[in-house]
Amino acid sequence: MSLGQQLAPHLPFLRRYARALTGSQGHGDAYVRATLEAIVDAPDQFPRDVDPRLGLYRTFHAIWSPANMEPDLIDEGVHQPEAIAQARLSRITPLSRQALLLTAMEGFTPEDTAYLIEAETAEVEALVNEALVEIERQTRADVLIIEDEPIIAMDIETIVRDLGHEVTGVAVTRDEAVALARAKRPGLVLADIQLADDSSGIDAVKDILAEFSVPVIFITAFPERLLTGERPEPTFLITKPFQRSTVKAAIAQALFFDSATVPA
Structure with a gap:
């Protein structure tokens, strides 16, 4: 089975994650496209020692930047609420938001999440708790x-x-x-x-x-x-x-x- 065939079933759920992470279909889908382009351009750099879904999300995380949504990756017409949200990212740290979404929405284990965000498993659990505390103040x-x-x-x-x-x-x-x-x-x-x-x-x-x-x-x-x-x-x-x-x-x-x- 080709790499493309292995990744295809996981793309809808990467789109879901990317949209939730960025707060926009346009932004999220743009980063997913960039992820696929990176894999096509350098297939030898795709992680082959893990499950294809883990490798796909890991590649996405290597591209996504919470503090800087690159203009060439995003559809034109950034709406005001999205601009406001970008300015408010300091309300909850990027890693804690990633950890919460990866575990609660995408169903990754703390161990897999640690691999995806390049952290220790204990740190993932602390990040999730940090995110939940922030939610309580929402x-x-x-x-x-x-x-x-x-x-x-x-x-x-x-x-x-x-x-x-x-x-x-x-x-x-x-x-x-x-x-x-x-x-x-x-x-x-x-x-x-x-x-x-x-x-x-x-x-x-x-x-x-x-x-x-x-x-x-x-x-x-x-x-x-x-x-x-x-x-x-x-x-x-x-x-x-x-x-x-x-x-x-x-x-x-x-x-x-x-x-x-x-x-x-």
């Missing part, structure tokens, strides 16, 4: 949940409230979601893809975003369909079935990049 938000499965909706609501956020409502259809958003503007939306009346959570979010800007986290059992890099796609994506830590990390990242307050 600004609270009003959250709209769009989910038609009652048990899943209740689980998400519990996680959201445990994090200190308020839930403005739980919608099970597109129309209900839009109505709830209009009734009380949320600071964050968590949306399932397929809703009760065969309407789409994506369409519901499009309707909401047409009226005002709000960060969105999509929830789906088929993440690969929304991580192709070929069209406008979600920046933040949670895979069903999900872990509490995954939802927590995704909410933290979405709100981090959405904040309009730049610390002095």
Whole structure:
């Protein structure tokens, strides 16, 4: 099997990680493209002594720079919230953000995460704890949940409230979601893809975003369909079935990049 064939199944999830890390589909996908170009240009430098997925993420980390998003790697039109987020990176150290996302969202072990960020395993655990402490200090938000499965909706609501956020409502259809958003503007939306009346959570979010800007986290059992890099796609994506830590990390990242307050 060629290296390309070995890496192909892991690309959607690298896009998910890159988008969450940078706060933007455009930025994240640009770094993934740069990673693939680096592998094509120097295949002999690709780590062959580890699992292909580990080697792929390790190559990505060799290219990604949290303090300097290179202009030639990024699509034109950097939006103001993204510029603000870049200025706020000092709120939580780059390594702690990487460690949290790699373990909670991508499911890497502390040992694998240590390899990816070139740290000791004990340091990874300390970095994750540092990130979680920072999350506890994060600004609270009003959250709209769009989910038609009652048990899943209740689980998400519990996680959201445990994090200190308020839930403005739980919608099970597109129309209900839009109505709830209009009734009380949320600071964050968590949306399932397929809703009760065969309407789409994506369409519901499009309707909401047409009226005002709000960060969105999509929830789906088929993440690969929304991580192709070929069209406008979600920046933040949670895979069903999900872990509490995954939802927590995704909410933290979405709100981090959405904040309009730049610390002095």
